[in-house]
Amino acid sequence: MTLDLVIFLISSVVAVFGATMMITQRNPIASVLFMILSLLAQAVLYIQLGALFMGAVLVIVYAGAILVLFLFVIMLLNLRGHESLGQPSPPISLTIKYALAVLFVLELIMVVKSSFSSDLFADAGSPGVMVMQTDTFGAANDVAVLLFQRYLYPFELTSILLLVAVVGAVILAHRSRDDDGPVDAASSGESEGKAAE
């Protein structure tokens, strides 16, 4: 067993474990913390695949910003995990859902297996074998060159997307229950204006 394989096995097991615990926890705070564990393990996988910059971005943006936003909302709504979530689904419905998910994963694995028996990736050497990389593959420098040259327009468009998201989030969350009348009318007028644009 090489060191590469050990790192891969540990981090993929931790990623799957964190994800499983994430969906089974009742307390949403524990759920978010397990999601962060899973993301950190996925960042290790990224770095192992040579994506140094994207691994750092995953930790900084996802674990550092998006999941903190989740924690913040949980704190704001004061969810402690013992809210009534109503009747649990009937077992037959649960069974169907799990069966669907398992079938789906099996199907994906079959696709992975069958693709690598064909010569789909013939120009990348023998199927399923990675090409040897240079040391700087995936460094911030190379990603930046690609991002600001070939993918400049998509990159600039994401800034508009983020602007729209900020405006939308503020309009949605700002509406207060106490003074519904004028604030509501103003914000709905604004959102209609945005939609018309």
Added chain:
Amino acid sequence: MIPISAYLVVAAVLFGIGTVGVLTSRNLIIVFMSVELMLNAGNLVLIAFSRALNVLDGHVFVFLVLTVAAAEAAVGLAMLITLYRNRETVNIDRFDLLKW
């Protein structure tokens, strides 16, 4: 050297766990995080293929997907706060106004 198919299988399993979370969870926040997990499984596939084919374009796609996920999280959580204000619950079965 680990074959790319190993990474693809890990991504498939993570995506499947995300699917189970979306289908079975009754807490809106956990459903939302499961969607994020599915996005991340897709990102892992992009990174793995980027490595296997020795092109960096996959990294740029992951960057764009992360941006979209951040925007989606911001708007989605704002909608969640609004829903909670109106219905006082995060139980997803209670939001059934459009259900036949």
